[in-house]
Amino acid sequence: MSITEFDADRPPELPRTRRRGRRRRRRDLTEVGMGDGSREGAVVEDVEFERAGEFDSYYGRPVVKAPPWKEPIAIYLFLGGVAGGSGLLAVGAQCTGRPLLRRNSRLLALGAVGAGTVALIEDLGRPERFLNMMRTVKVTSPMSVGTWILSGFATFSGVLGAIEVDRMTGERLPLGALRRLLGGLELPSSVGQAVLAPLLASYTGALLGNTVVPTWEAGRGHLSYLFTSSASLAAGGAAMLTSPVAEAGPARLLATAGVVGDVVSMHLMKESMHPLEAEPLQTGQAGMLLKWSERLAIAGGIGTLLGGRNRYIAAASGAALLAASALTRFGVLYAGLESVKDPRRVIEPQQARLAARRAAGITDDSITTAG
């Protein structure tokens, strides 16, 4: 609107009427434009400049990055544990003549390892290239080692699962001459499963531990123990849920041992950590999950010990144990992802270990040098 000497001759403007009910939101002067075109708005918002905080970090930004791993990875960790534990139970049942436990455990192992593999592939950035995992064998890569453990275990489980399905259907699968081959493969496959099953449950400790994610890095020495314990209680629980109590005796013992190992190793792991590294395991969403995981594990363990011979109590305890194991995996995953967000969790433990080495007289291995 221009301002001229003729403005006085304009007819008076009527006040603008506001429609009732639909009030126009008053906009702040700093917002872009005024909407009605009456005034030019600020193009660039006002910015508050922040200074670096009290402790040294770059504007509180993370130093290291969390892997792009989401829920499928926790599901895989859980299912891989169930598969590994079930594999061991299947072998034991085969050796001690427990046909139902053997059948159910073999089928559980196959189903869990299959679903776990799908979850693992689902979490890749380029799922169509999942076979690239088989291009190399790299011992420096726990992911590579784990891929070979997983594929070996899945192959043996596939053979044993096929045998069980064939038996369940009264040998009516159209296998032909393959049936004799499968029969001959049962023993070697069982041996292979027995060897790979515990590795499948424990290598994931190295997978998470061999990172720079503060909470996982600090848990390097304990994660494998935690995960095999969690796998034991989960597989024991799965067998108690699916198999009759008469045959599930070993599963109950395995589950009980798993509960003890799970609770103890989790506490030892937290105690061994720098307080900042242990914090994500105790607070927030991850802390809540792990708290409930511990409660469910203890409840399931007590149920197993006291009422394991009752079919219903055994099933309920088994379900509680399975849930406990799943919560453990989700909790550990979330705690790791949370731990990278605060740079203090990276910087303070590193400063502490650097200072400890310097105090011990080792001054030649610092990345920062005076020349």
Added chain:
Amino acid sequence: MSLLAGPEGPAASTGWGHDHERKGFFTDTSICIGCKACEVACKEWNRNPIDGNLEILGSSYDNTGELGANTWRHVAFIEQGQERIEEAKESGRKLVSLGMPGIGPKSSGRRGATPAGDLSSTDRTPPDTPEFRWLMSSDVCKHCTNAGCLDVCPTGAIFRSEFGSVVVQEDVCNGCGTCVSACPFGVIERRDDGTISPFAHRGDTVDRMGTASKCTLCYDKMVDGEQPACSATCPTQSIKFGDHPDLTAEARQRVTDLHERGMTEARLYGANPKDGVGGTGSVFLLLDEPEVYGLPPDPQVPTKSLPATYARVGVAAAGMIAVAALSFLGGRR
């Protein structure tokens, strides 16, 4: 530690032979002016998409934030007052008194005071004001001697080039993300959805989608004998590119010079082959503690402790077998 790299340097020990000297960067932050030409040149040459949604971060003049899948050079801006400058000088002086290798005599004069003797070769640039300073530093992938990302890559997509640099093969990577959590410097990242790129033509796509991506030391330029885009464009030669041994020698000399001038806050980052990553291919001259720039003070490649971690895996697996066996022995009918 020599898991993947021997004393002759990473390129030699990965089977490339001695055809090429190890290449690297020396980023001298004391002469960085924060123009971000390196960021722009890197984005243009490597066709990297925009990160985020153009939000203003308010971290001094840094609105890039951090290195990532789409940002392979990042210029940090830090504003510091007098107190902090004094602390930085003191911490740099302490590094010398720790008996770190290769440092010249300390200067007795005030900072900025002209040294005695022949003045013909004296640097006559005016010193920083003592009350306030701006730290500007162009960060980049360190191309570690013992590279965590390279160690843990399960597909072999990440390889050691003949120049000693660490490069991701986009067409092999399946985006598992293991490398992201194995980098002690938080450099490598998976390029996921959410990136914006203004396309000149309909049908253009973002390269390297869903795969890990980071600085390649401009491998495509180096095979043609060219230098990387960032160092070629740097107007103050703050980013120097060249043979790694020459650059580290130059970096050591520069720190010595700065200390003689009283700038005891100067220090090198990554020039020590005994550090947790075996030394880095990209060496930095910093003017304060590394964490001020968002760099880890004591990075350790995770592979270093992998043998011990594998031992735990084995013990845990053996324990699980033993417990299972005992369960069957003890489980009555």
